Amino acid sequence: xxxxxxxxxxxxxxxxxxxxxxxxxxxxxxxxxxxxxxxxxxxxxxxxxxxxxxxxxxxxxxxxxxxxxxxxxxxxxxxxxxxxxxxxxxxxxxxxxxxxxxxxxxxxxxxxxxxxxxxxxxxxxxxxxxxxxxxxxxxxxxxxxxxxxxxxxxxxxxxxxxxxxxxxxxxxxxxxxxxxxxxxxxxxxxxxxxxxxxxxxxxxxxxxxxxxxxxxxxxxxxxxxxxxxxxxxxxxxxxxxxxxxxxxxxxxxxxxxxxxxxxxxxxxxxxxxxxxxxxxxxxxxxxxxxxxxxxxxxxxxxxxxxxxxxxxxxxxxxxxxxxxxxxxxxxxxxxxxxxxxxxxxxxxxxxxxxxxxxxxxxxxxxxxxxxxxxxxxxxxxxxxxxxxxxxxxxxxxxx
Amino acid sequence: xxxxxxxxxxxxxxxxxxxxxxxxxxxxxxxxxxxxxxxxxxxxxxxxxxxxxxxxxxxxxxxxxxxxxxxxxxxxxxxxxxxxxxxxxxxxxxxxxxxxxxxxxxxxxxxxxxxxxxxxxxxxxxxxxxxxxxxxxxxxxxxxxxxxxxxxxxxxxxxxxxxxxxxxxxxxxxxxxxxxxxxxxxxxxxxxxxxxxxxxxxxxxxxxxxxxxxxxxxxxxxxxxxxxxxxxxxxxxxxxxxxxxxxxxxxxxxxxxxxxxxxxxxxxxxxxxxxxxxxxxxxxxxxxxxxxxxxxxxxxxxxxxxxxxxxxxxxxxxxxxxxxxxxxxxxxxxxxxxxxxxxxxxxxxxxxxxxxx
Numbered sequence: 001x002x003x004x005x006x007x008x009x010x011x012x013x014x015x016x017x018x019x020x021x022x023x024x025x026x027x028x029x030x031x032x033x034x035x036x037x038x039x040x041x042x043x044x045x046x047x048x049x050x051x052x053x054x055x056x057x058x059x060x061x062x063x064x065x066x067x068x069x070x071x072x073x074x075x076x077x078x079x080x081x082x083x084x085x086x087x088x089x090x091x092x093x094x095x096x097x098x099x100x101x102x103x104x105x106x107x108x109x110x111x112x113x114x115x116x117x118x119x120x121x122x123x124x125x126x127x128x129x130x131x132x133x134x135x136x137x138x139x140x141x142x143x144x145x146x147x148x149x150x151x152x153x154x155x156x157x158x159x160x161x162x163x164x165x166x167x168x169x170x171x172x173x174x175x176x177x178x179x180x181x182x183x184x185x186x187x188x189x190x191x192x193x194x195x196x197x198x199x200x201x202x203x204x205x206x207x208x209x210x211x212x213x214x215x216x217x218x219x220x221x222x223x224x225x226x227x228x229x230x231x232x233x234x235x236x237x238x239x240x241x242x243x244x245x246x247x248x249x250x251x252x253x254x255x256x257x258x259x260x261x262x263x264x265x266x267x268x269x270x271x272x273x274x275x276x277x278x279x280x281x282x283x284x285x286x287x288x289x290x291x292x293x294x295x296x297x298x299x300x301x302x303x304x305x306x307x308x309x310x311x312x313x314x315x316x317x318x319x320x321x322x323x324x325x326x327x328x329x330x331x332x333x334x335x336x337x338x339x340x341x342x343x344x345x346x347x348x349x350x351x352x353x354x355x356x357x358x359x360x361x362x363x364x365x366x367x368x369x370x371x372x373x374x375x376x377x378x379x380x381x382x383x384x385x386x387x388x389x390x391x392x393x394x395x396x397x398x399x
Numbered sequence: 400x401x402x403x404x405x406x407x408x409x410x411x412x413x414x415x416x417x418x419x420x421x422x423x424x425x426x427x428x429x430x431x432x433x434x435x436x437x438x439x440x441x442x443x444x445x446x447x448x449x450x451x452x453x454x455x456x457x458x459x460x461x462x463x464x465x466x467x468x469x470x471x472x473x474x475x476x477x478x479x480x481x482x483x484x485x486x487x488x489x490x491x492x493x494x495x496x497x498x499x500x501x502x503x504x505x506x507x508x509x510x511x512x513x514x515x516x517x518x519x520x521x522x523x524x525x526x527x528x529x530x531x532x533x534x535x536x537x538x539x540x541x542x543x544x545x546x547x548x549x550x551x552x553x554x555x556x557x558x559x560x561x562x563x564x565x566x567x568x569x570x571x572x573x574x575x576x577x578x579x580x581x582x583x584x585x586x587x588x589x590x591x592x593x594x595x596x597x598x599x600x601x602x603x604x605x606x607x608x609x610x611x612x613x614x615x616x617x618x619x620x621x622x623x624x625x626x627x628x629x630x631x632x633x634x635x636x637x638x639x640x641x642x643x644x645x646x647x648x649x650x651x652x653x654x655x656x657x658x659x660x661x662x663x664x665x666x667x668x669x670x671x672x673x674x675x676x677x678x679x680x681x682x683x684x685x686x687x688x689x690x691x692x693x694x695x696x697x698x699x700x701x702x703x704x705x706x707x708x709x710x711x712x713x714x715x716x717x718x719x720x721x722x723x724x725x726x727x728x729x730x731x732x733x734x735x736x737x738x739x740x741x742x743x744x745x746x747x748x749x750x751x752x753x754x755x756x
Contacts, residue, residue, distance in 0.1 A: 035481065036480045036481045037478075037480050037481045038481075039481055040478065040481030040482070041481075048428055051420075051424065051425055051428055052428070055425060058416075098703060099481075099482060099703065100478075100481055100482050100483060101476075101482050101483040101484075101485075101705060101715070102478075102483055103437055104424075104436060104437055111419035111420075112419065113419060113420075207419070210415075210418040210419065211418070211419075213415065213418075214415060214416065214418050218415050218416060219416070
């Protein structure tokens with residue numbers, strides 16, 4: 001069984017599937033050839049604006065005892081953190097800017113302003129999530145091991161608490177992400193390699209410690225008597241960033257139109273089939289240029305999943321072509337306003353907190369009843385097919 | 400001043416505020432030269448030397464050491480169409496500890512897009528990336544009593560740095576220089592060489608205009624400089640000229656007196672065995688023979704290989720060798736330790752190997 005047996009694709013012949021792959025390759029080649037000075041200027045300007053905002057926010061907060069300064073400082077810092085995580089860090093770590101040959105803006109050594117060490121992110125996100133997008137049992141981003149997000153995932157009484165876990169995950173998102181690559185379930189079952197666990201925990205500890213010290217000790221201390229208000233402002237900026245990135249990320253794969261796949265469906269998957277799965281497994285949202293920048297251009301989630309290592313400032317123009325291609329071949333293309341996409345994700349979280357029998361599926365194509373329920377727990381790298389080329393850099397230090 | 404303030408500690412303390420970035424990441428937004436993360440320089444002046452050559456006067460930023468040895472080269476990275484391109488050029492200025500600038504002299508090569516860009520396209524104020532001086536083609540300290548310089552074309556630049564150093568110290572030993580150039584007009588530094596020759600009794604310059612007078616044959620050395628066998632000799636110019644000279648010096652049994660600077664990579668006979676090269680992160684593989692560099696093989700396979708000078712100088716192309724072995728084509732050295740950093744532009748596969756890219 002292959003992905004072309006998924007109902008959305010059964011009208012396509014093998015030849016058509018390959019043709020779609022070639023057309024998407026052509027879109028990629030066109031962008032690769034036209035990358036140039038304007039793109040380099042874009043990311044450099046973005047970095048400049050982001051660092052300027054961060055600096056201005058920190059300085060303003062030295063006077064955090066005044067309410068307007070508190071509000072302005074927290075807002076600037078929050079926006080700076082959002083830009084750094086979404087439009088800069090996430091995209092640089094995908095290798096979107098490696099072509100510039102600039103070691104200061106490179107996937108191999110970028111470290112972002114959040115608790116998760118970049119190296120672990122590049123494993124859990126660039127590889128595991130992007131290659132096995134929405135494949136049940138493979139993609140750990142389907143609910144992050146905390147939420148039940150697919151009807152195929154087995155129900156457990158603990159799922160009743162989902163609305164609460166969800167609220168906690170949203171507000172503590174950076175810490176959830178920080179622990180994501182650890183695979184806590186494997187640790188609990190004693191299946192995790194102790195050496196690897198120690199290595200990862202060491203990285204998380206060092207990174208998290210520096211982040212906490214900076215926001216909750218050093219900058220408040222610099223504010224002297226106003227340390228308390230600076231601390232609350234920094235916490236507000238962090239929580240704002242957490243909530244925002246949580247919403248954006250939940251809009252990427254949890255709206256109704258985004259489909260789940262099974263292990264069998266990705267057997268012997270060709271490059272063209274991988275492309276098709278990315279289109280069906282992701283969801284876009286609509287918005288103006290500012291919204292797209294603030295969300296790291298992840299409103300173009302479909303395009304990002306097709307071409308994770310192409311510069312994000314190009315996703316808008318790529319989307320026009322991809323959509324035309326989907327129309328031509330009658331392939332579903334999920335898109336909607338941000339509030340609708342998030343609303344659907346939230347409804348799924350609530351619905352799936354109870355066993356399937358109590359609710360009905362909202363998916364355009366409900367999973368067939370003969371799909372076997374998926375066991376909990378993750379695959380190890382050894383059980384996974386090896387990496388594809390298009391996912392961006394993944395480096396790991398020797399020790 | 401620099402000695403009294405512990406800059407390293409200041410920077411470490413500052414990084415508590417800027418983590419995960421460095422303080423330099425913010426400071427360089429105020430002044431691009433205020434960063435030690437990557438060496439930078441600002442083009443202060445572009446001085447035309449001949450129709451197709453120019454001297455770039457560069458003011459390096461933080462972290463630069465001005466004590467290069469006369470004759471060494473530096474790497475220079477320039478952003479062209481958004482992408483950093485790297486080349487190496489000899490420093491033509493004399494080293495000066497209290498210096499503020501360095502100078503490199505570049506000739507626009509007909510095929511060389513970057514050299515043309517450097518000569519014609521760089522405006523003063525442009526920020527470039529730099530790599531610290533390197534190379535063994537240097538003037539010894541103290542200099543030998545008798546020296547011979549054999550240079551052709553833009554090969555004059557490292558020797559110019561040596562001559563300027565000797566001139567500044569006011570201690571010009573017995574120096575004979577033979578300088579070949581197609582025409583008098585294309586001779587870089589010709590006026591300055593005239594002045595130096597006038598000012599120093601010890602310096603003799605032979606000028607050869609090869610368009611009308613033909614090339615220098617190694618046998619001509621007996622005529623140009625009868626005691627050449629007793630002189631320490633530095634030669635810099637096109638590959639064929641250097642090949643002929645080193646053959647001649649070897650035949651005469653004085654090979655150890657000859658110091659060469661090659662502007663292009665001469666790969667030795669020490670090929671690898673060839674093998675299948677796997678690129679771990681991109682999942683691509685390619686079969687390469689023992690004469691194809693890992694860099695070329697990667698490019699053929701469509702891997703986005705980093706590269707700079709393509710001659711083993713600038714280290715832009717360095718990647719991690721995860722397993723297997725490669726051989727350095729310049730000297731036959733083998734690199735086979737796991738997770739070793741290798742320069743892909745000068746190494747070839749010696750059996751199957753895997754790279755982290």
